[in-house]
Amino acid sequence: MLEPPASAVLVEAFANTVDVEEASDEIATPAGLSGWLKDRGLLDAPREVSAEAHASYVALRSGIREELGAHVGDTPDPRLLAAADRVLAEHPVLVTARGALTPAAGLPPERGPLAVLAIAWSELVTTGDAARLKRCAEHTCGWAFWDVSKNRSRRWCSMKVCGNRNKSRSYASRQRQAT
Numbered sequence: 777m778l779e780p781p782a783s784a785v786l787v788e789a790f791a792n793t794v795d796v797e798e799a800s801d802e803i804a805t806p807a808g809l810s811g812w813l814k815d816r817g818l819l820d821a822p823r824e825v826s827a828e829a830h831a832s833y834v835a836l837r838s839g840i841r842e843e844l845g846a847h848v849g850d851t852p853d854p855r856l857l858a859a860a861d862r863v864l865a866e867h868p869v870l871v872t873a874r875g876a877l878t879p880a881a882g883l884p885p886e887r888g889p890l891a892v893l894a895i896a897w898s899e900l901v902t903t904g905d906a907a908r909l910k911r912c913a914e915h916t917c918g919w920a921f922w923d924v925s926k927n928r929s930r931r932w933c934s935m936k937v938c939g940n941r942n943k944s945r946s947y948a949s950r951q952r953q954a955t
């Protein structure tokens with residue numbers, strides 16, 4: 777089963793709201809975040825998102841991106857992981873008798889999607905699929921991708937672009953060392 781589950785598609789899209797190469801960020805502002813949540817079906821309509829809630833989304837994304845980086849061998853920043861943990865702790869998730877995870881009742885609408893993202897992430901972690909979700913080892917790229925390789929060994933979003941970039945750079949540094 778190498779097709780990404782819906783939870784992976786969602787977390788991957790969330791992680792890729794920031795584009796390192798293009799220096800762009802779809803959720804840089806509360807309005808941008810609201811639009812993104814609406815497009816993903818996580819909000820029924822564009823809503824005002826407070827600065828505090830906005831900061832929670834950004835912190836959760838940073839922590840998840842650090843963990844996706846760890847999946848290709850990068851050392852995660854513990855402060856970013858801890859900040860994401862605080863966001864997750866504030867957005868409880870319940871399990872129903874039918875075995876479904878749902879956001880705890882009483883979360884304000886602007887924060888409901890944080891619990892939905894937490895559910896997607898917890899599903900990936902529980903099934904072990906999280907290990908296939910990675911942040912490209914080429915740091916100028918940093919794109920989140922789903923590793924379809926059998927042994928989950930991919931480190932770059934695209935071997936053609938990022939893998940080769942990395943190879944030519946290490947080749948260049950070997951050449952420099954040799955002279």
Ligand SMILES: [Zn+2]
Nearest residue numbers: 912917933938
């Ligand atoms: Zn890449």
